[in-house]
Amino acid sequence: MTTKVERRIKIKYRVRNKISGTAERPRMSVFRSNKQIYVQVINDQTATTICSASSLGMEKMPKKEQAAKVGELIAKKALEAGVTAVVFDRNGYLYHGRVKEVADAARNGGLKF
Numbered sequence: 001m002t003t004k005v006e007r008r009i010k011i012k013y014r015v016r017n018k019i020s021g022t023a024e025r026p027r028m029s030v031f032r033s034n035k036q037i038y039v040q041v042i043n044d045q046t047a048t049t050i051c052s053a054s055s056l057g058m059e060k061m062p063k064k065e066q067a068a069k070v071g072e073l074i075a076k077k078a079l080e081a082g083v084t085a086v087v088f089d090r091n092g093y094l095y096h097g098r099v100k101e102v103a104d105a106a107r108n109g110g111l112k113f
Helices: 004-016 063-080 098-108
Strands: 027-032 037-043 048-054 087-089
Touching: 027 063, 027 098, 037 063, 037 098, 048 063, 063 098
Parallel strands: 027 087
Antiparallel strands: 027 037, 037 048
16 A cells, blocks of 8 residues: 555655756746745756745744635746746646646736646
């Protein structure tokens, strides 16, 4: 029997075989822990992180609101770095809840998926 984490990792590898970030459309990867959420915009060709944002240091608020703020922040940082379009990498998580909030806020912030 596989655990929840092992299942997520299998899904993650299956998704990562199909998507990768380029200089024109970098990959926007989401990682969520029990308390925080982290987002990176990554160029896989050069293996560099273009920009990143997380909920560390934010004031206490519900997790979905934190995720929305991180989505807005990553969109702002990506646009400042010259990135307008990204490939969304949900990192094996289901596309609902905090992951969906990050994606929606980034779209509202000006990023194209």
